[in-house]
Amino acid sequence: MILIKFILFLKIRYNGSKVVMVKDNPTWAVVATVDEPPALVQAFVAWHLSLGAAQVFVYCDRPDDPLQDMLGHLPQVTTVICDEAHWLRVGKSRPRRHQVRQVRNARDAYARMQAEWLLHCDADEFLRAGVSVSDVLGDVTQDTDCLVVPVAERMHLKGAPVATIFEGAFRRPFRDRAAKGRKLFGPDYDLTYKGLTGHAQGKTFVRGGRPLQMSIHRPRPAHNDQDISMQRAAADTLELLHFEGLTPTYWIYKLSRMIHALAERDGMPPSDHRRKQADALIAEPKAGSLLYQRLKCPDDAVLDVLKSRDLYVAQAFNPSDALSRYFPDTAIDLAPQSIDAWLRRKKARVLSYLHGK
Numbered sequence: 001m002i003l004i005k006f007i008l009f010l011k012i013r014y015n016g017s018k019v020v021m022v023k024d025n026p027t028w029a030v031v032a033t034v035d036e037p038p039a040l041v042q043a044f045v046a047w048h049l050s051l052g053a054a055q056v057f058v059y060c061d062r063p064d065d066p067l068q069d070m071l072g073h074l075p076q077v078t079t080v081i082c083d084e085a086h087w088l089r090v091g092k093s094r095p096r097r098h099q100v101r102q103v104r105n106a107r108d109a110y111a112r113m114q115a116e117w118l119l120h121c122d123a124d125e126f127l128r129a130g131v132s133v134s135d136v137l138g139d140v141t142q143d144t145d146c147l148v149v150p151v152a153e154r155m156h157l158k159g160a161p162v163a164t165i166f167e168g169a170f171r172r173p174f175r176d177r178a179a180k181g182r183k184l185f186g187p188d189y190d191l192t193y194k195g196l197t198g199h200a201q202g203k204t205f206v207r208g209g210r211p212l213q214m215s216i217h218r219p220r221p222a223h224n225d226q227d228i229s230m231q232r233a234a235a236d237t238l239e240l241l242h243f244e245g246l247t248p249t250y251w252i253y254k255l256s257r258m259i260h261a262l263a264e265r266d267g268m269p270p271s272d273h274r275r276k277q278a279d280a281l282i283a284e285p286k287a288g289s290l291l292y293q294r295l296k297c298p299d300d301a302v303l304d305v306l307k308s309r310d311l312y313v314a315q316a317f318n319p320s321d322a323l324s325r326y327f328p329d330t331a332i333d334l335a336p337q338s339i340d341a342w343l344r345r346k347k348a349r350v351l352s353y354l355h356g357k
Contacts (some may be wrong), residue, residue, distance in 0.1 A: 021230045026137045026203065029055035029115035031214075033082070033102045034123045037342040038070055039332045040165070040246065043319045044123045047079055050322035051133050054115045059105040061098065063221075074326060078112070082107070099216060099268045106214035114209060119149070120214050120218075124243040126317065131237050137205065145212060145230045146219055147205040151240045152313050153196040156297045164334040167248045168311035171298075171306060173200035173299040184305050188294050191280065193273045195311070197251075198244035199294050241317055245296055250287040253343055253351055255281050260353045285354035322344050 030048045034041050045056050056077045060067050063083040071077045080086060082101070087094040090108045095101050106120040119127065127149065129136065140147055152170035160167065173194035174181050182189045194200040201217040212219040213228065216284050219230065245251030258270060259278050270278065277295075281288055298306070306312035325331050343351060 006069075024138050025117040025134050026117060027054040028117040028119065028133060028137055029053060029057065029109070029113045029120065030119045030127070031057035031059070031106050031109040032121060032123045032125075033059040033061055033098075033105045034067070035060075035065070035098075036123045037339050038067055039338065041123050041332050042327055042330070042332055043166075043323060043334065044126065045071060045074065046322035046326040047126050047319045049074070049076055049321075049326055051127060051129055055106075055113055057109040059101075059109075061101060066163075070330075073243055079108075080108075102217055108204050110212075110214045111209065114154045116207045116208050116209060116357070117147075118214070120195070120206045120216070121202060121240065122242075124140075124246060125203065125240045126243070126319070127316075128239050128241050128317070133238065136235060136237055139305055140207075143231050144233045145207050145210050146232050147238075148218075148232055149202050149238045149240045150235070151196070151198075151200060151202040151242050152201065153242045153244050154317075158297050158299070158305055162336055165243065165336055165339055166317050166319065167333065170241060170315075171195060172311040172313065173255055174309070174311060185302055189230065191273055191276045191295060196242075196243055196244070197273075197277065203240050204232075214326065230347060239313075245292060247340055248289045248292040248296075249340045249343055249351075251292050252281070253347055255288070257347075257350050260350055282354065328332065 005204065030053050032041075032044065034044075041058060045058065048056055054076060056074075057083055058067060058071060058077060059080045061082050061261065063081050065081070068079045068081060071079050072258065082105070083095070087104075090104050095104065102120075106118075109120075110118050121127075137147065150173050154166075154168045155171050156162070156168045162168075173196055174185070175194065178189070181195060185195060189195065191197070195214070199217065204218050206212060206214060206219045211222040213222050218232075221230065245254070255274075255278055258274065259282060262270070262278075277291070280291055284291075303312065323330075
């Protein structure tokens with residue numbers, strides 16, 4: 001009986017002359033550290049539960065965040081309030097840099113999870129799967145430590161209605177030389193990374209129980225053990241949809257937060273394209289919306305190039321069914337105006353930072 005169960009538990013695959021074992025129907029979890037409008041986090045949670053996530057870890061960066069009450073009815077969700085007791089439990093006092101807080105929380109979730117895989121991403125990133133996520137992970141050989149999920153970044157289509165923060169199409173990274181990208185897309189290409197205003201690296205599912213440490217994009221060997229060789233694979237039926245810049249105001253806020261953090265020596269050194277975006281905003285603080293339009297709203301010529309190179313994803317994204325399933329008695333407002341109103345209430349100091357300099 002034990003042998004039969006073991007055979008059902010594993011599939012045998014052949015890779016050349018090598019026999020590898022693949023697990024059927026593995027479970028997976030997702031973790032994010034959040035300081036976001038509650039409606040966005042509710043959409044994030046509902047969407048990933050609808051895809052089959054066994055666990056969702058939500059670390060609330062603000063101790064007064066109301067999310068614990070909003071998510072408490074969902075047994076698959078672990079909500080962690082990041083107060084001083086939490087930070088002392090996971091290591092030290094609260095790190096000043098939010099990237100460090102994200103990593104520390106992801107490592108805590110990795111240690112606590114009961115699922116077999118963990119995806120670390122942000123609350124504005126939504127996994128999209130052409131097939132069952134569990135089936136995809138089940139096809140990953142046992143000698144593979146992590147599965148890299150490529151990213152596609154949301155862009156707004158000029159003239160299209162914007163009823164929710166999830167409207168628009170998506171743009172994949174341009175993988176060719178920067179000089180060629182500049183020629184195809186114009187001088188503003190230098191303010192992007194491979195054509196994206198955010199990251200182009202994607203995010204990673206990490207298999208549990210390995211001597212690995214979670215990080216932002218890719219795991220690292222535990223204890224900086226350079227002798228450990230991580231085995232990676234790339235997912236071709238999964239994609240991470242990044243709503244980088246939920247609204248123009250939100251995008252300006254995130255840039256202003258980075259500029260403020262750098263001024264206070266709280267932030268990580270930005271990537272080159274982020275620094276150029278910040279410099280452009282510092283040069284013209286009142287022209288942030290125009291900068292957003294330049295970088296996030298491609299014209300017809302750019303759209304034609306994207307389509308011709310399979311860098312354009314037209315498929316719409318709509319989490320409303322998932323929200324209705326997991327929050328049936330809650331009215332959740334995803335209108336851009338509501339998100340901006342939350343920003344003005346909660347983040348006024350950062351929003352006004354450049355104008356007060």
